[in-house]
Amino acid sequence: MSRPQTLVGRSAIVTGAAQGIGKAIANDLARHGANVLIADMDGDKATATATAIAAEWGVKTTVSIGDLCTEDTNQAMLAAALAAFGKVDILVNNAGGGVIKNFLEHTPETLKTTIDRNLWTVIWGCRSVLPTLLEQGYGRIVSIGADSVRNGLWQHAAYNAAKGGVHGITTGLAREFAQSGVTFNSVAPCAVRTEQVDELMKSYPEAFEKFISVIPMARPGEMDEVASMVSYLVGEEASFVTGQTISVNGGSTML
Numbered sequence: 155m156s157r158p159q160t161l162v163g164r165s166a167i168v169t170g171a172a173q174g175i176g177k178a179i180a181n182d183l184a185r186h187g188a189n190v191l192i193a194d195m196d197g198d199k200a201t202a203t204a205t206a207i208a209a210e211w212g213v214k215t216t217v218s219i220g221d222l223c224t225e226d227t228n229q230a231m232l233a234a235a236l237a238a239f240g241k242v243d244i245l246v247n248n249a250g251g252g253v254i255k256n257f258l259e260h261t262p263e264t265l266k267t268t269i270d271r272n273l274w275t276v277i278w279g280c281r282s283v284l285p286t287l288l289e290q291g292y293g294r295i296v297s298i299g300a301d302s303v304r305n306g307l308w309q310h311a312a313y314n315a316a317k318g319g320v321h322g323i324t325t326g327l328a329r330e331f332a333q334s335g336v337t338f339n340s341v342a343p344c345a346v347r348t349e350q351v352d353e354l355m356k357s358y359p360e361a362f363e364k365f366i367s368v369i370p371m372a373r374p375g376e377m378d379e380v381a382s383m384v385s386y387l388v389g390e391e392a393s394f395v396t397g398q399t400i401s402v403n404g405g406s407t408m409l
C-alpha cells in the first residue's frame with residue numbers, strides 16, 4: 155500500500171499496541187509517516203511489533219512496557235516517548251479488552267480488572283500526556299470506546315460501564331480544553347475480527363452469531379477499518395472535530 159505521508163514529523167503513543175487493533179493503529183500511523191511508541195504489558199510482542207513497523211515504514215519506533223492502569227507506568231511511557239522522539243503529538247488510548255460475562259457472574263476481581271483495564275488506562279493516559287500537549291498548543295487524543303455502550307450488547311454491562319466512562323471523559327476534556335489546540339475523540343467499534351475474536355468465533359460460534367446479529371452488514375469489522383478512522387482523527391484534516399464518539403460498526407447503531 156502507498157504511504158500518504160500526512161503525519162510526517164508527528165510522534166505518537168499507541169497503548170495496547172503489541173497486537174490486535176492497537177497494532178493495526180500503530181502500523182497505520184507509521185504508514186502515514188509518524189514515529190510510534192508501542193506501549194503494552196507484553197514486552198516480547200511489543201518489541202516485535204515495534205521492530206516490524208520500523209522496518210516496514212522507515213519511521214522511528216520504541217516501546218514502553220508495563221501495566222498501564224497506574225499513573226507511574228503512564229508517566230514512564232511519556233518519558234520514553236520524549237526520550238526517543240523529542241516530543242509527543244498524538245496519544246491513542248487503545249489498551250483495554252472485555253471480561254465478557256453476565257453481570258451477576260462477575261467476581262469482584264473480574265469487575266475490578268474490567269474497570270482498571272478499560273477506564274483507568276485511559277484516565278492515566280490522558281492525565282500523563284495532556285500537560286505536554288497543552289504546553290506545545292497542539293495535540294490529538296483518541297480513545298477506543300465501544301459501540302456496545304450504545305446498543306447494550308448482551309454480557310457487556312460491566313465492560314460498558316468502563317467504556318461509557320471513556321466516551322464520557324472524551325466529551326468532558328473536549329469541553330474543558332476546547333481552545334487549547336488539543337482535540338479529544340473516541341472511536342467505538344462493534345465486534346472486530348482480531349486474533350482473539352477469531353478464536354471466539356471457533357470456540358463459541360453461537361455467542362458470536364448473536365453479537366453479529368445486531369450488525370446490519372452481518373460481519374465483524376476489520377482491524378484496518380478501525381485504524382483508518384483513528385488516522386483520520388489524529389490528522390490535520392480533523393482540526394474541527396472534537397468531543398465525538400464515532401462508531402465503526404457496520405450500522406450496529408445509527409445516530
Ligand SMILES: NC(=O)c1ccc[n+]([C@@H]2O[C@H](COP(=O)([O-])OP(=O)(O)OC[C@H]3O[C@@H](n4cnc5c(N)ncnc54)[C@H](O)[C@@H]3O)[C@@H](O)[C@H]2O)c1
Nearest residue numbers: 170172173174175194195221222248249250251343345346
Ligand atoms: N476486538 C473487538 O471486537 C473490540 C470491540 C470493541 C472495542 N474494542 C476495544 O479495542 C481495543 C483493542 O482491543 P483488541 O481486540 O485489539 O484487544 P487485544 O486483547 O487483542 O489487544 C489488547 C492489547 O492491549 C494490551 N493491554 C491490555 N490491558 C493492558 C494494560 N492494562 N496495560 C498495558 N497493556 C494492556 C494487551 O497486552 C494487548 O496487547 C480495546 O480497548 C477493546 O476494548 C475491541
